[in-house]
Amino acid sequence: MQTTQVYAVNREQANCLEVRTTELPAPPAGHARVRVEAAGVSYGDLLFQRGVIPGGPKAPFVPGCDVVGVVESVGDGVTTLRPGDRVAALVVSGGYTTGITLPAERLVPVPDGVDPVNVAAVSLNYFIAYQMLHRVAKVRSGQSILVQGAAGGVGLAFLQLAEHIGGVTVFGTASATNLDVVRRHGAVAVDYRNEDFANAIRDSVGAVDAAFDPIGGPHFWRSYSVLRNRGGRLVAYGQSEALRGGKRNMAVGAMGFLGGIILPNLRPDGRRTGFYNAWALEKKQPRAYGEDLAQVLDLLSADKIAPRSIATLPLRDATEAFAQLERGVTGKLVLTCTE
Numbered sequence: 414m415q416t417t418q419v420y421a422v423n424r425e426q427a428n429c430l431e432v433r434t435t436e437l438p439a440p441p442a443g444h445a446r447v448r449v450e451a452a453g454v455s456y457g458d459l460l461f462q463r464g465v466i467p468g469g470p471k472a473p474f475v476p477g478c479d480v481v482g483v484v485e486s487v488g489d490g491v492t493t494l495r496p497g498d499r500v501a502a503l504v505v506s507g508g509y510t511t512g513i514t515l516p517a518e519r520l521v522p523v524p525d526g527v528d529p530v531n532v533a534a535v536s537l538n539y540f541i542a543y544q545m546l547h548r549v550a551k552v553r554s555g556q557s558i559l560v561q562g563a564a565g566g567v568g569l570a571f572l573q574l575a576e577h578i579g580g581v582t583v584f585g586t587a588s589a590t591n592l593d594v595v596r597r598h599g600a601v602a603v604d605y606r607n608e609d610f611a612n613a614i615r616d617s618v619g620a621v622d623a624a625f626d627p628i629g630g631p632h633f634w635r636s637y638s639v640l641r642n643r644g645g646r647l648v649a650y651g652q653s654e655a656l657r658g659g660k661r662n663m664a665v666g667a668m669g670f671l672g673g674i675i676l677p678n679l680r681p682d683g684r685r686t687g688f689y690n691a692w693a694l695e696k697k698q699p700r701a702y703g704e705d706l707a708q709v710l711d712l713l714s715a716d717k718i719a720p721r722s723i724a725t726l727p728l729r730d731a732t733e734a735f736a737q738l739e740r741g742v743t744g745k746l747v748l749t750c751t752e
C-alpha cells in the first residue's frame with residue numbers, strides 16, 4: 414500500500430516538515446494495516462519536534478500521537494479485527510500518515526456513526542485526562558482539584574470529565590478571554606495573568622486533593638504548594654514552559670522537574686508528585702489503554718464530551734498546522750489523511 418507520511422526532519426525550527434511517500438508492506442502476524450482517515454495535532458507534537466521532552470522521538474520522525482482509520486488488511490492470527498472495521502489508536506509517534514501498521518491489540522473499535530475527525534479530536538486529550546483523573550489521582554465526588562490551562566484542549570477535557578464524576582470542586586486557570594469557557598463547565602475560573610491561583614484556593618477551600626499541571630518550570634512547585642497534606646497529589650504532564658516564543662529553555666524544564674517533582678517527594682508531608690504521560694500505565698495496568706480509550710469513544714458517541722472547536726487541515730498542510738501550534742491554537746486541530 415502506498416503511504417504518504419509527514420516527517421519532522423530537524424529540531425531547530427517548526428518549519429521543518431517534509432512529505433515523503435513510501436510502500437507499506439503487508440502486515441506481519443498479529444498486526445493490522447490501517448488506512449488512516451484523520452490524525453490529531455497536539456502541542457506535544459511540537460514539543461517532541463523541538464526536543465524538549467526527555468526520551469521523545471528524534472528527528473527524522475513522523476509526528477502525531479493519535480490516528481483513526483479503517484482496517485485495510487490483517488496479518489496471520491488476527492481474529493478480533495476485519496478489513497473495513499473503523500479503529501482508533503494512540504501512538505508515541507507516526508500519526509501524520511495515510512497508512513500505518515500496528516499490533517492488533519493497539520486498535521480500539523470506533524462506535525458506529527461517529528465521525529473520524531471527532532474521534533481524532535478527542536482521543537489523546539480525553540484519554541490522558543481520563544487516566545489522570547481516574548487511575549492516577551483517583552478523583553472522587555466531594556474532592557477539590559486544580560486544573561492548570563483549563564481552557565486548553567486537555568484542560569477542557571478535565572473539566573468535562575470532572576463534571577461526569579459530579580460533586581468535584583474544580584479550580585481552572587486561564588487567560589481573561591477564556592474565563593467564561595471555564596465557568597460554563599462549572600469550575601471556579603482564575604485569571605492566571607492577573608490573579609494568584611494559590612490565594613484563590615487558600616481563601617476558598619484551603620487546599621486541593623489533586624493538581625494537574627502541563628506548564629512546568631516553577632509551576633510544578635506552585636501547583637504542589639496548594640495540595641492538602643497527607644494524600645494531596647500533583648500530576649505533572651507537560652512542559653509548555655520549556656518552549657516559549659519558539660525558544661527552547663531546557664534549564665527551566667530541568668529545574669521544574671527537580672524543584673517541583675523530585676525534591677517535594679522527599680518531604681515527609683504525605684503529598685506525592687509524579688510525571689504522567691500517555692504510556693505511563695502500560696506496564697502496571699496493561700488493560701488500561703484499551704479500556705480507557707474505549708470509554709472515551711463511548712462518551713463521544715453518547716455526546717457527553719466535545720472539544721471547544723475543531724479545525725481541519727489536509728495532511729499535506731501539516732506545516733501550517735505546526736505554524737498554528739507555534740502561534741497558539743484555540744480548540745483542536747485535526748489532519749484529514751484521505752487523499
Ligand SMILES: NC(=O)c1ccc[n+]([C@@H]2O[C@H](COP(=O)([O-])OP(=O)(O)OC[C@H]3O[C@@H](n4cnc5c(N)ncnc54)[C@H](OP(=O)(O)O)[C@@H]3O)[C@@H](O)[C@H]2O)c1
Pocket residue numbers: 455456457458460537538541561562563564565566567568586587588589591605627628650651652653689690691692741742744
Ligand atoms: N503527557 C502526555 O502524554 C501529554 C499528551 C498530550 C498533551 N500533553 C501536554 O499537555 C499540554 C497541553 O496541551 P493542549 O493540547 O491542551 O494545549 P493547548 O490547547 O494549547 O492549551 C494550553 C493551555 O495552557 C494555558 N496556559 C499557558 N500558560 C499558562 C500558565 N502560565 N498558567 C496557566 N495556563 C497556561 C493556555 O491558556 P490560555 O489560552 O487561557 O492563556 C492554553 O489554553 C502540553 O504541554 C502538551 O505537551 C501531554
